[in-house]
Amino acid sequence: MPRIRVGTEDSIQPGAPALVRHGGVEVGVFQVDGEFRAYLNRCPHQQGPVCTGPTTGTLAAARATGWKLAWVLDGRVLLCPWHTMEFDLLTGQRIRGRGERLRAYPVEVSGGEVFVTIGRPQVEPSQGRQCVG
Amino acid sequence: MTLTHRQPLGLDDVVVVDCDVHVDDPPQALAPYVDMPWRRSLELLGRAPQRYLDIPGYAPTLNIDPPVPDRSVSTRSVHTARQMREELDELSVDLGVLFPDNLLRIAVFPQADYAAALGRAYNAWLADVWVQRERGLYGAVLAVPQDPRDAAAQIRRYGADDGFVGVYLPVAGLRPLWGERCYDPIFEAAEEMGLPVMLHSVGLIHPNFPFNLDHMTSRLVRHPIQHEFALMANLFTMIGSGVPVRYPDLDIVFTEGGVSWVPFVMWRLDKEFAENPTGAPLLERPPSSYVKQMYFCTQPVEEPERPRDLAAMIDLFDGRAQVLFASDWPHHDFDHPRKVLHMPFDADLKRKIMGENALRLLKLPAPVPV
Numbered sequence: 001m002p003r004i005r006v007g008t009e010d011s012i013q014p015g016a017p018a019l020v021r022h023g024g025v026e027v028g029v030f031q032v033d034g035e036f037r038a039y040l041n042r043c044p045h046q047q048g049p050v051c052t053g054p055t056t057g058t059l060a061a062a063r064a065t066g067w068k069l070a071w072v073l074d075g076r077v078l079l080c081p082w083h084t085m086e087f088d089l090l091t092g093q094r095i096r097g098r099g100e101r102l103r104a105y106p107v108e109v110s111g112g113e114v115f116v117t118i119g120r121p122q123v124e125p126s127q128g129r130q131c132v133g
Numbered sequence: 134m135t136l137t138h139r140q141p142l143g144l145d146d147v148v149v150v151d152c153d154v155h156v157d158d159p160p161q162a163l164a165p166y167v168d169m170p171w172r173r174s175l176e177l178l179g180r181a182p183q184r185y186l187d188i189p190g191y192a193p194t195l196n197i198d199p200p201v202p203d204r205s206v207s208t209r210s211v212h213t214a215r216q217m218r219e220e221l222d223e224l225s226v227d228l229g230v231l232f233p234d235n236l237l238r239i240a241v242f243p244q245a246d247y248a249a250a251l252g253r254a255y256n257a258w259l260a261d262v263w264v265q266r267e268r269g270l271y272g273a274v275l276a277v278p279q280d281p282r283d284a285a286a287q288i289r290r291y292g293a294d295d296g297f298v299g300v301y302l303p304v305a306g307l308r309p310l311w312g313e314r315c316y317d318p319i320f321e322a323a324e325e326m327g328l329p330v331m332l333h334s335v336g337l338i339h340p341n342f343p344f345n346l347d348h349m350t351s352r353l354v355r356h357p358i359q360h361e362f363a364l365m366a367n368l369f370t371m372i373g374s375g376v377p378v379r380y381p382d383l384d385i386v387f388t389e390g391g392v393s394w395v396p397f398v399m400w401r402l403d404k405e406f407a408e409n410p411t412g413a414p415l416l417e418r419p420p421s422s423y424v425k426q427m428y429f430c431t432q433p434v435e436e437p438e439r440p441r442d443l444a445a446m447i448d449l450f451d452g453r454a455q456v457l458f459a460s461d462w463p464h465h466d467f468d469h470p471r472k473v474l475h476m477p478f479d480a481d482l483k484r485k486i487m488g489e490n491a492l493r494l495l496k497l498p499a500p501v502p503v
Contacts, residue, residue, distance in 0.1 A: 046469045056203035071202075079203055083466065098438065 001119030015055040040103035048082030144225035148488030153459035157210040167254035192235035195338040207465030237335035241306035245279035252277035264296035273301035285322035292326030298495040304334035312370025329384035375415025377423040430459035
């Protein structure tokens, strides 16, 4: 399976993913809290270019705080630019979804360089319980 | 190419007619097409700072939500016919029916003269700049509700142009609703010209129907009321005043409300009619029989957990010949044609929804494959 050099560790900053292409497959490589993740640039919802969306947070509330709204997961939420569907960049899972998740690829750091292996996905994609294109 | 039942239909295998795409219609673009004093008004508006679909005096609404970080990503606009064609090609759309952006809110203006002038300008500008049959871009004549006689004249004028295939009836902020007899000149003209009327709503907070939205805390809860509830209310009034009876050759299309509310409307009206037929004395049959002859656009297409439920829903209103694909491109909630094509419909239904129903309704020839 092809192992692609993405760039130096420093070149991939939070909120500024690198897009790499191999054989018609485009993958976004993200840094989140010092960890790297790589996802197919295709949203499981309507196949939008999910990796080109902003990295941000989301609003949530919990019983423990009396349902007070809180801005959470800042820097960890990827928004698809088409319909603003939210994904957790650390897990690839849609936040509060039906089990949808981004297709993930293995990433490794070696000698200060980031590599992604584009081939068989590390995690099979899931469209959750929806039937989508 | 011969398809076997094992090969799913692709977008290249079907004609895709998109019954709802939107053109950017800034005031400065329409200014040359409008009479004084409104020309000067639009020129002034054109020089003022503009926000997306939020221009006082032109696309008015009450924006009460605070911005949420990074959620303002979906403000796409299409500025030229060439751009529209290129983007529809990207979406595999063969033919598109054009609706406005800002003038989706035209029904709210209390000044009938201004509204009618805007309507005339929009239609002239659309004919001049946007409607291009060779590019598969077709127009819907904007019928200004504030001046039904002027709207009827516009329908007769542009309806004679093969590039116009429908009549756009604004819904957001409308008063009174489309069933009122004051709109009869519009329905009469549309029927005479053989053009379907296409009701289209938009997100709007305004004292007219659907009102009381100002206390709703987010677009999530407001949006379905602005669209689906507004379409339902108009359908109810049209049934009540017997529009389908008085204009039996008029086709009625509901845009941007999906389809899942249709069975509710049919059954609820039939129930009411059984008990109170004098409430709609013009009807010759139960209301559902008229609703089944109306047309419903897919966008925003329902995404049920069990997608087959959507196919069942369409069967509930005998909708195989009545459902039309629409994307709503380039708006934030657009549907890619793939989304609808990949629903678990049989191949015949897919072809009908994606294009064949619209070709029949809009009296358009199938596009020649390139």
